[in-house]
Amino acid sequence: MNISDVAKRTGLPPKTIRYYEDIGLIRPARDTNGYRRFQETDAHKLAFLGRARALGFSIEDCRTLLALYEDETRASADVKRVAQDHLKxxxxxxxxxxxxxxxxxxxxxxxxxxxxxxxxxxxxxxxx
Amino acid sequence: MNISDVAKRTGLPPKTIRYYEDIGLIRPARDTNGYRRFQETDAHKLAFLGRARALGFSIEDCRTLLALYEDETRASADVKRVAQDHLKxxxxxxxxxxxxxxxxxxxxxxxxxxxxxxxxxxxxxxxx
DNA sequence: CCTTGACCTTCCCGTGACTGGAACCTCTAT
DNA sequence: ATAGAGGTTCCAGTCACGGGAAGGTCAAGG
Incomplete structure (x- = not known):
């Protein structure tokens, strides 16, 4: 998938997706021509980020939540704390x-x- | 009054007061040594701005409101429109x-x- | 007279989360 | 060969300040 495809699928503008790569939230592969090539996992992460942002989580919270999401050994207490702080x-x-x-x-x-x-x-x- | 005096009276930080001068919301006089010399009218305007900002008005709204405040021939409808838009x-x-x-x-x-x-x-x- | 410390000045950079635009490259279709 | 739609990077701007540096000024005390 090119960036505009994943943009359509996630509802995030291409600019935002590039920005998320810039700050290290995602690491899409690259084609030989330099174009970003998005895998399913990238699209999934971006959708996750879009929903977390829609709930008002900061980018840093999103980074934390994504890391917790990918950590099979996480404690749900850690997730809950982030959410509770944000709720406050x-x-x-x-x-x-x-x-x-x-x-x-x-x-x-x-x-x-x-x-x-x-x-x-x-x-x-x-x-x- | 020097800047720290008017800062105490209005509750606005000196940095904010300098910024408000920068963007043309106030025009305090200057002493020969280059210090800003605030008159009562300056303090009054700053207090006005502080309260408008506390109600969440943008700086541009504040500029408009201040201009309306100083315009004896204003229509209250113009003020109301700004407030209603902001309320929305x-x-x-x-x-x-x-x-x-x-x-x-x-x-x-x-x-x-x-x-x-x-x-x-x-x-x-x-x-x- | 000298120093100390509080106050003042301007200037520049950083914040959060992007958005707009310029300049340029690549692909596909005609 | 060319046009147009995509892609790329990089720079600047948004909003309303706040932090901090580098330096000038003032009042009080020794």
């Missing part, structure tokens, strides 16, 4: 965004949104 | 993070987290 980060981020959303929803609701200059949003930001 | 972005991001959280919560719950290699988290990522 997401929950923190959620709390922060919810707080922003609540404040903004309130402010937007207060603002007339007409042609007059008087605006509670700006008043709040300026703490007038 | 936050709500989209929240939905995305909530989806990640739900999936991760489920997976973490399924995983024994012991010394055995069997792991539903990896199974899910690999779509085995």
């Amino acid at each position: 980060q997401i929950e923190d981020k959620l709390a922060q965004l919810e707080s922003m959303r609540d404040t903004l929803t309130h402010l937007v609701h207060e603002c007339a949104g007409d042609s007059r200059p008087d605006c509670p949003i700006l008043k709040d930001l300026a703490r007038e | 972005q936050i709500e989209d991001k929240l939905a995305q993070l909530e989806s990640m959280r739900d999936t991760l919560t489920h997976l973490v719950h399924e995983c024994a987290g012991d010394s055995r290699p069997d792991c539903p988290i990896l199974k899910d990522l690999a779509r085995e």
